[in-house]
Amino acid sequence: MRKYWKFITIIVVIMLSIGTFYVKSATSEENHPEFVIEKQSGDAKEIEPLKLVGYYSDTSSMNYTITDLKISSEGSTYERRSFLDQIIGEPPTVIKEYQENYRTFMRGKGLNINSFFENDQFLAYADVDYTTDSFHSHDFKFPISILNKKDGSVQSFTVDIPDSENTDYAFMEDVQMIEDELYLITNNMIRNPEGSFDEKHLYTIDLANQTIRNDETFSQIPEGQEGNRIVAQVIRTSPTEAYDHMILLQKEIKVIHDSESYREELVKQEVISYNLATKEKESISVSDLPFNSELSFFDGSSVYFIGLEGQEIVVTPYHLADSQAGEEYRLQRSGEDGDGYGPKPMTTIKNGKLYISFPELNPKLNINAADVFVADVKTGDILFKGQITLDDSEAKNQYELYLHEMLVE
Template sequence: MIKYWKFTAIIIVIVFSIGTFYVNSSTSAEQSPTFHIKALSGDEKEITPLIMEGYYVDISSMNIGNSSLAISAKGTTYQSHSFLDQIAGNPPTVIKRLQEKNRAFMRGKNYSEDLFFENKQFLAYADVASSSVKSRNYKFDISVLTKKDDTINSFKLDVPEGKEMDHLLVEDVQIIGDKLYLITHNIISKSRKQYEEKHIYTIDLSTKKMIDHEAIIQFSRIQKHTSIDVQLVRTSLTKTSEHLILLETENKVNEDMESTSDEVVIQEISSYNIQTKEKETINIPGLHLGGNRLSFFDDSIIYFMMLDGQNLLVTPYRLADDTVGQPYNIQLSGEKGTVSEPITTVKDGKLYIASSQMNEDINADVIVADAYTGEILFKGQVALDGSSKDNGNFDLSLFDLFVK
């Protein structure tokens, strides 16, 4: 009889805890301020597909509970209302939209955007599964949804030479024709030496077999007095990229008695054609990579961005004909002549920009521009709704942009 009382007591505690959570969440949501995008110039239709994600903190009370939010043309939505979301984590907007449209396919999938690819014909997912770190029994866990007939093909493939790998991470998924391409970052131990590489695996979707794989670039991260890093430049989830853009950075490690710092010595950009397997170095005359951040690639144009005081300097580069577009400046709001690093994305030839921080002293810009010419299509700012109660002692941080 005692064990049943214990079981009943546990159930009561769980129910009470969940109820308390929802009451507190509801109260917190009601007290949290709401924001909107205030138009200053341009066409407000330009921000219709834009969603900004971030979190709000009331500094006066340090109340960060239930603070995850999304701001769009429709207003503010606080996102962390679910008890299960708090336990399992809250997926980004792009993943939530995939879940809403494809519930069966998305069930049990990792939240990382890098693991997905979508076009009009397919929605594809690939991740790495291993029975244990020690066994190094790596397999690709692959699922492909064919939209025409709503069929899902799921299968696993052994990773070639997986026994030599210390770590394997999928960084990009692409479909071109009937081929699925997985681009990974591998850490490999071989002959008592460790090195890293960007690797590409080619899978025939009709046979569900791996037909080719090769290293795109190999490097040793830590060398004497230098460190090397290779980054795969981000692209759109919903657009096929026949080229991969890689940024290789060599840093000189400066050490003294008190600290260690890195100094950029060499930066090199290279383009890798997924189908032809050709790799070439990209040289852009007059562009100093040390100050410019290679921010985005949409399979035809590479966008370099540099923050200079209150100006975002953008330099577009056309990959197809090897030409540099006219650099342009976009002025941002800031405090005392400086601004925090903005968040940016490019879609359908438009550059979306948002400030990463807002408080009583710093305004948060929302800008849409022609990505190649810099023509401002919309300019606005995030603003508190008039009905919101706030003492001004707050911090709003934005960390991601999503364009529908």
Template sequence: MGKYWKLLTILVVIVLSVGTFYITTAIAGNSSPDFKFKLEKGDIKDIQNLKLVGDYLHGMNGEGVAITSDDTVYSSELSYFSQLNNSFYTEPAIQQLQKDYRGFMRGKTWHTATISQDEEQVVYANVKGNDFTNKVKEFEIELLNKKTNNKTTFTVDIPHHEKYNYVNVENVNLIDGKVKLVTLNYLSNQDQTQDEIHLFQIDLKKQKVIEDKVIYSNTVQKQQNSSLYRVESGNTTSFNDYTVFMKDTFKEMKDEYGNYYEEIGKSELIAVNMQTGKVTTFTPPPEFDLVEDSSTFAVSGSKLYFLQADGKGYEVLEYDLEKAALTKKPITQLPESDSAPVMRRQVKAENNKLYIVIQVQSQKAPADVYVIDLKKQQTIVEGKLVSEKVTNDAGNYELYINDFYVNE
């Protein structure tokens, strides 16, 4: 009889916990503002695939928020189990795969960098046992045939894995029956070379690595530091023509009081052609104001796009990665934001369109949103994110847009 009382007690605790969760959610949701897109140019259908994700802070309380053209959803409004699964922050491309291939996607990472697909198959590739306390040794590969629903799983040794503390998969592509991986490898014994960019080819039939090519070594001089990171190219599981990295080098300086600080020295862009494996390294043109805007890049096909403030507003510059040349004039001009200070600028490319979100410090219109048709080189959407249904209780709040996604 005792065990039944224990089970009953556990059940009551679960019911009360979940019940309290939903009551608290209902109370909290009443005072939270709704956000809508107010367009000054264009059609709302052109941003129906846009999803902004961030943090909403009100007093001492904070929670996640997702904003689309249809709805504003707070993390507290999600089901108990959705919150446990972290589905709120999952990229739309991954959510679609989870919906279509639930069994295959179970337990997979939520980031598109490790997944690629074509019409026939889906491939997942990541590092097994990837942390700083357990030496990396193997790639874990899983392949799903969409027609038969058959799954193939295997591991392959990472060549010279003993050299690395950490290996991060930056991009996965399916090409001609092979998986191409671009990885960022952090060396165990750092001297002047701190990390390396690798291009791996894995034969799916033979289930083995057939190429491991070091395409860039991040080497710095003494008394220098550097950061090497991938330029954002959207949240897609489709084929990427290029994978682009930025390297920033910092010099160690000393002020008049003897205090040390770092000053950015120079920057390099490293572009990897995923079809041919050709690597192009170039110094960004002076038109790119990297000190202020180092994160406002997007890659579409063989073009690199950069959002540049010009004193009147913003201009979008285009760099041809194949020709290694900057287009002579901006492809479009965007108007200046309102008088509120700019907090962050984010740019992503998808479906031959460039999506731009410029966040400002304003509660009435916390962000400007633009969509540019890259083929026509025209701005097709100009709009603002505005708050609606703000009660007195929710009047003083802060909204931080951490990221945004575009559905494929």
């Protein structure tokens, strides 16, 4: 009987702890400040589809808590995480919407947004699965599921990843679907007697026969020369849009060690446009890009390089159709001149509009407002300019606000 009392005592303590957690959360929620997007120019209707997702921290006391919030044209709303979500983390907003709208299909699916593809008819999922023991990883497979949203039918199967004997690790970078074929883009970490390196693979999945029709290594990332390193990334696109091109950015970076620190210097970079259907590659010259410019987004027809020069955001488009760079345009930030460093802006493009938001407010760092832009992506004409500000003059200035997602509905 004594052991049962111990068990009951443990359960009671856990329930009281959870209850205390929710009481404290509910109490603290009443004190959360209101953040707004304050208009400076343009039409406020332009930010009605915009949602910014992040977290707020009150740093005024030892009770350091983090609360999720969303900021929109209507102000800020706070979301209290469940006790379980506090432990395991919360999925991206798009994944949460999939879980709500396609509950049965989403059971057992991972939370990597790059593993999903969606269009009007299908929601597709593919991931990398493998077994790891004390010696190495093996039995690499693709678990694949396709939901037909019109009739509710699901096609699920698993295929072995070919020639993976020397693969240490692999992860999914993008999933695309063109007609009856699925394209899986992965980063594979290879180890052999000559050394280790990364490879970008494109796997073509024949959905009718549930087989891998083609496996192509379109980028192999060798070890850099002494003091240098090479990195490659697939450029971000919208997870709910279909694209027949993939954009890869590869950089060689020189690491320079000083007496008390080190810095990185860009040696060269190459941008590759890859047509998924035709397998054609095109190299894009990026040698004349503005200082501190980075490849930021691909909207299916153009890639956009976005950088900071002082208090200006510099946008340089490159159009795939005619293989030419477009005319750059500049968006003027608020505040005093700076050196262009600090948190990089979040960007996305939808319906011909470029959305830009800076991710951080922190009074301790003298960051008391964050710019928000909506611009015509082709001309750079500003449709809306505003700032995220704290709409409470009596609120304490000991807080941190950090935004990590930008959604346009």
